[in-house]
Structures are given as structure tokens and as C-alpha cells.
Amino acid sequence: MAKTRLCIVTHTFLPHVGGIEIVTNEQSKRLIHKNYAPTIVTNRINTPKHYVVDGVPVDCYESLNTGFRLGIPYSIPTVGSFPTFTKAVKNSHIVHAHGHPYLTSLLAGRLAKLYGKPFVLTQHNTFIDYNNIFNEVEKFNDVSVGKQNLRNADKIICISSATKDYVLRLGAKPSKVQVIYNGVDLARFRPIKGKKEEMRRKLGIPKDAVVILTVRRLVYKNGVDTLLDCANIAVKKNPKIFFVAVGKGPDLENVRAQVASLGINGNFKLTGFVSDTDLASYYNLADMFVLPSKSGEGLPLVALEAMACGVPVIATEVGGIAEIPVREFGKLVPPNQPQRLAEAVLEFAKAGFSRQEEMRANVEKRFSWDANVEQLMKIYEELI
Known part of the structure; x- marks a missing residue:
């Protein structure tokens, strides 16, 4: 039986790491075992023109990446990229793009219509507050490129009810929209016996420390200022609390300087980039995970991985953070309130946590990549 060929368009892909990249990879590497033949079409950032990830071919287009240098992950495909897109769309049975605001999604959607191919669009986030002039650019982009992509799509997949509400406010037809939750790789992200002690020795963290972890790009929207203020409050009330921030980003050096200025160097470690293969070890290091986001969250994978x-x-x-079982097993606080965040950290540090098995079972039941892909295939089958 001939395989259904998929053209999957994403503005970035592995080895660049982010939510869209992980979702695209987790889905595509399962689809190749389900009578589908996906090809990823993505931005070329320090990669070969063609490469393979987990058995899935990747074709790169050339683009202007000015936004990346400013901390805004937005690429503008060049005229030279058109042959790559055209070939991929023509050779496919279905075109599936990720992200409503991207010009790459617009180009893929237009070509899909031109060549009579069904067009699927996945939306990963709500409005992102950059706290600068890019907010106005984003608003304009939403009502121009974004709305056109939503109109072009035959089906719109949203990773949470929050992202569904967002695209509906932008004018998406309700009949087109379906929520499919992301999953978590339970084989990779699991409790590992002895890893907590091993990682504490490696990082020079005391055995009796209460370790608070975050895994984030260090940018405004992810609440780095809230994190720092929270750490300053919590550490000064309980010196056994130790923060570990995994990730890089345009604000890394600024955060490093602020940690020094606050005088919490001894209780706050910035690791910089950590590879995907090592990430589970860092989760196992922690007693708590904090996610101090300001905006834009669809369904954060890092929260699922931690749990x-x-x-x-x-x-x-x-x-979409509230759609993850954070409230059942942890704590939700208002954004931009470091005092409330610190109080929650101090409360958990004092009380401890003993519901690990129950929490993992809850995540396993509700957030499965296999279930995600089964729902995705049903959409594909309806469109062919």
C-alpha cells in the first residue's frame, strides 16, 4: 500500500530546540511507522541543505533570520526558497504547517490551494507579549498573515483550549478547529534512581538543598524578571533553597549580572544550554519546577516533562498552563507577582511532596504522543 506523503512546514526544526520542533519531531517519527511518509520543510540555520532526523528527511529553505538576532523567532523566506516549497507541496498528498503567524505557513497554504492539496495548520501559542515595539508588529501580523493562514486552512489543530480561543478571536471558523493535546515522552522523562544525588554532586549543590528548577529560553515573555525577584525573596527567607535555570537566550548575560547584583550567586545557577539527552537528569535533580511565564503559553512541554x-x-x-494538572499537584499563581510565586515555593519547600507516582500516572493517562498521533491521523484521513 502506497504511503501518504506529508509536507510538514515549520519555521525551525531540530537541532534548534523549542516546543514546535519537539512536537513536529515526536509526530513525524511516529507517522513513518503508520503508513505515512513525512518530509520536514524548515529554515536553514547552521545545518546542511538536506539531512535526516529519526528517519524523517528534512529539506531546508533559505531565509532572512533577522528576527532571531533580536530574540524574535521569525524567518522571512527568500525568493530562492520558492523551489524548495513548490517541490515539497507538489510531491505531497497533504500539507501541514505549524504556526499561524509565519510567512512560511502562508506560502505553504497558498501553494497547497494552487496544487489542490489539503492544508492543515497547527497553532502552538496565544498572543506573546514582547514588551516592546514588536507587540504592534505582532498585532498587525495576526490580522494580516495570521488571519489569511486561518482562512486558508482546511483544518486547524490547537494544542490547548486557550490556543483554540485565541484563533477563534482572530476569526477562525469553529467548525475547522480541533484541540489535540501534546504528549510527553514517558520513556525519556521519568524518575531515575540515584540521579538526584549524582547531579547535586556534579553541580556542587548541597545534599540538603531544596532545588527549584526552570527550563526556559531567557527572554521577557518567559518571566525571567519574575523568576529573579522570586529567587531573591525565597532564598533570603530560606537559605537552603537553590535555583537552577537551564537554557540560554538573549537575556542570559543580563540575568547573570542581576543574580550577582542581588547577591544570590551562591543559590542561583545558570547552566546555559543543556542537550535534550541530558534534560531528564536536570529534572531529576529538582524538588520543584517553576514556570513564571507572562504570556504566549499554549501547552508548555517543560511542565509535562517535569511532572x-x-x-x-x-x-x-x-x-493553556491551567489545562495541565498543575493545580492538582502543584500551584497556580497570577503572572508578574514574584511575591506570590515565592510564597508558593516556600510553602512547598516546607511541606515537601509525596504524590510523584499519582502525578506521573495522571500525565501518562492524559498526555500521550501515541494518542496525539492517532487523532492527527484521523484528521489526515478525513481530508484525503
């Missing part, structure tokens, strides 16, 4: 590793989450109530 799968047995680590409770304290998060701000932003976007």
Missing part, C-alpha cells in the same frame, strides 16, 4: 519525572510544578496562570 513525568515526578517533580511538582508551580506556574503562573497564563494561556
